[in-house]
Amino acid sequence: MSVIKQETNLIVQKNRELTAILEVSRVLTTSFALEKNLQSVMSTLGTLLEMQRGCVFLLDPLSGELRIVAAHGLTKKNIEKGKYRIGEGIVGRVLEKKRPMVIQNIDNEPLFLNKTGARPAKAGVSFLCIPLMLKEEVLGVLSVDRIYSEKLGNVDDDLRVLTIVASLIAQFIKLWESYEEIEHEKEDLKRELQGKYRIENMIGMSDKIQGVYEAVHRVAPSKATVLLRGESGTGKELIAKGIHYMSPRSKGAFIKFNCASIPEGLLESELFGHEKGAFTGAIASRKGKFELAEAGTIFLDEIGDLPVSLQPKILRVLQEKEFERVGSENTIKVDVRIITATSRNLEDLAARGKFREDLYYRLNVIPIFLPPLRERGEDIPVLIEFFLDKFNKENNRMVSLDKYALQVLLSYNWPGNVRELENTIERLVIMTGVDKITPSELPVSLSLKPSQILVDSGSLSANVEEIEKANILESLEKTGWNQSKAARLLGITPRQIGYKIRKYKLNSTEL
Ligand SMILES: Nc1ncnc2c1ncn2[C@@H]1O[C@H](COP(=O)(O)OP(=O)(O)OP(=O)(O)O)[C@@H](O)[C@H]1O
Numbered sequence: 001m002s003v004i005k006q007e008t009n010l011i012v013q014k015n016r017e018l019t020a021i022l023e024v025s026r027v028l029t030t031s032f033a034l035e036k037n038l039q040s041v042m043s044t045l046g047t048l049l050e051m052q053r054g055c056v057f058l059l060d061p062l063s064g065e066l067r068i069v070a071a072h073g074l075t076k077k078n079i080e081k082g083k084y085r086i087g088e089g090i091v092g093r094v095l096e097k098k099r100p101m102v103i104q105n106i107d108n109e110p111l112f113l114n115k116t117g118a119r120p121a122k123a124g125v126s127f128l129c130i131p132l133m134l135k136e137e138v139l140g141v142l143s144v145d146r147i148y149s150e151k152l153g154n155v156d157d158d159l160r161v162l163t164i165v166a167s168l169i170a171q172f173i174k175l176w177e178s179y180e181e182i183e184h185e186k187e188d189l190k191r192e193l194q195g196k197y198r199i200e201n202m203i204g205m206s207d208k209i210q211g212v213y214e215a216v217h218r219v220a221p222s223k224a225t226v227l228l229r230g231e232s233g234t235g236k237e238l239i240a241k242g243i244h245y246m247s248p249r250s251k252g253a254f255i256k257f258n259c260a261s262i263p264e265g266l267l268e269s270e271l272f273g274h275e276k277g278a279f280t281g282a283i284a285s286r287k288g289k290f291e292l293a294e295a296g297t298i299f300l301d302e303i304g305d306l307p308v309s310l311q312p313k314i315l316r317v318l319q320e321k322e323f324e325r326v327g328s329e330n331t332i333k334v335d336v337r338i339i340t341a342t343s344r345n346l347e348d349l350a351a352r353g354k355f356r357e358d359l360y361y362r363l364n365v366i367p368i369f370l371p372p373l374r375e376r377g378e379d380i381p382v383l384i385e386f387f388l389d390k391f392n393k394e395n396n397r398m399v400s401l402d403k404y405a406l407q408v409l410l411s412y413n414w415p416g417n418v419r420e421l422e423n424t425i426e427r428l429v430i431m432t433g434v435d436k437i438t439p440s441e442l443p444v445s446l447s448l449k450p451s452q453i454l455v456d457s458g459s460l461s462a463n464v465e466e467i468e469k470a471n472i473l474e475s476l477e478k479t480g481w482n483q484s485k486a487a488r489l490l491g492i493t494p495r496q497i498g499y500k501i502r503k504y505k506l507n508s509t510e511l
């Protein structure tokens with residue numbers, strides 16, 4: 001080879017090495033994704049330095065084993081097999097001695113174990129193995145196979161480049177380790193915080209319900225009037241009790257009163273009590289709910305249903321903490337905390353003159369909104385588990401749900417919220433004879449309507465497809481594969497069902 005050609009080769013070679021090093025350091029600073037980044041490094045070495053095979057082994061300090069985390073030119077099987085202990089084979093020895101090793105021709109080397117089985121016999125390759133070190137600590141090993149030719153430079157050049165690459169990798173691994181540690185600490189802290197806001201008997205850890213717990217913890221110690229708002233079955237009563245039992249009045253009574261449960265005529269005496277002879281049938285004096293709640297909490301449920309005639313009296317208790325029993329002129333002073341709840345739109349009621357505005361403002365000092373179950377889907381699995389456990393214990397059963405039944409429950413929109421879920425699970429535990437519930441045991445009302453399926457594009461969409469497929473299959477089977485009948489059953493057109501059958505490849509002859 002002429003001198004000029006040699007020099008040109010050398011320049012090309014150096015240029016390539018520099019590019020490789022630059023590329024490796026670029027890849028390693030893009031993110032903290034360990035395996036992905038190391039994989040890119042190996043591919044870079046593969047292409048830019050023309051290396052046949054390469055591996056990054058990391059030392060698992062617990063097992064003392066070296067494991068491949070990234071590789072170039074190896075199959076999955078090769079990777080799985082490539083495990084070394086400290087001191088074992090060349091890789092293990094490099095780790096132990098903390099010094100690189102170069103084998104000019106692996107065919108002549110008895111120490112070479114070829115554990116991965118990636119290299120054919122008599123391949124004529126050289127093997128370079130460099131420890132990944134930071135200060136004195138060895139984190140793993142970088143290994144590379146390479147066929148040499150004059151054009152590609154020599155082993156010493158490679159060793160130099162790979163030593164630089166190894167130190168870049170080692171620094172990255174150290175950084176990654178501290179990043180992982182911080183992430184874990186963050187997770188732990190978050191979990192600790194979540195645990196902090198627990199409420200007796202309340203299940204659910206979604207962000208939305210966490211917000212509720214947090215609000216409850218803030219208001220509980222005070223005497224403030226709280227208005228709980230939310231759809232039916234979202235847990236308003238549970239929260240009202242939670243506030244009471246977490247408050248300084250927890251030793252006092254928790255008196256619940258449903259404003260919608262009693263005829264208007266009897267409401268006043270129920271709430272405020274009456275004197276003997278106050279009205280026909282009042283044969284003895286009686287304390288009302290407010291008096292019973294003395295030093296405790298009164299929970300006025302369905303406050304939106306409170307008749308307008310009684311609203312001023314409630315307003316007075318709220319403001320002055322005083323009232324009179326029916327048929328008495330004696331003013332009674334009480335020390336009660338008032339918690340109210342409603343699933344109705346109080347603003348709307350106020351606008352229509354059904355709810356006094358002054359009372360509304362007085363009640364609405366601290367509103368707490370309970371999110372509907374469909375807005376906190378991540379709580380559904382834990383609630384299911386909780387209720388299954390509860391009703392299994394109560395009924396001495398071992399009922400569980402199969403994957404598909406669970407998917408149906410996860411995709412349903414629960415208009416009756418937690419109460420509906422609770423009732424559904426109770427019914428399933430009591431009424432089904434089987435231990436493993438499949439979608440066919442579920443109440444028909446729970447199976448998704450096609451319209452619902454089509455609009456659902458959220459995180460559950462993959463599941464929704466499965467459910468949709470199962471639903472279509474079920475209706476086809478029910479109707480003896482009569483597509484028009486099946487479509488009618490599902491509330492979709494024959495054309496739509498035809499499309500879906502093709503989409504999901506549901507063909508009776510293939511099943
Ligand atoms: N987060 C929850 N964890 C466990 N059980 C819950 C939860 N939320 C509600 N429940 C249960 O669901 C049922 C309904 O709850 P609750 O009576 O508190 O709802 P509500 O909002 O007062 O409903 P309504 O407006 O219909 O009176 C109860 O049996 C309650 O124990």
Ligand SMILES: [Mg+2]
Pocket residue numbers: 236237301
């Ligand atoms: Mg209630």
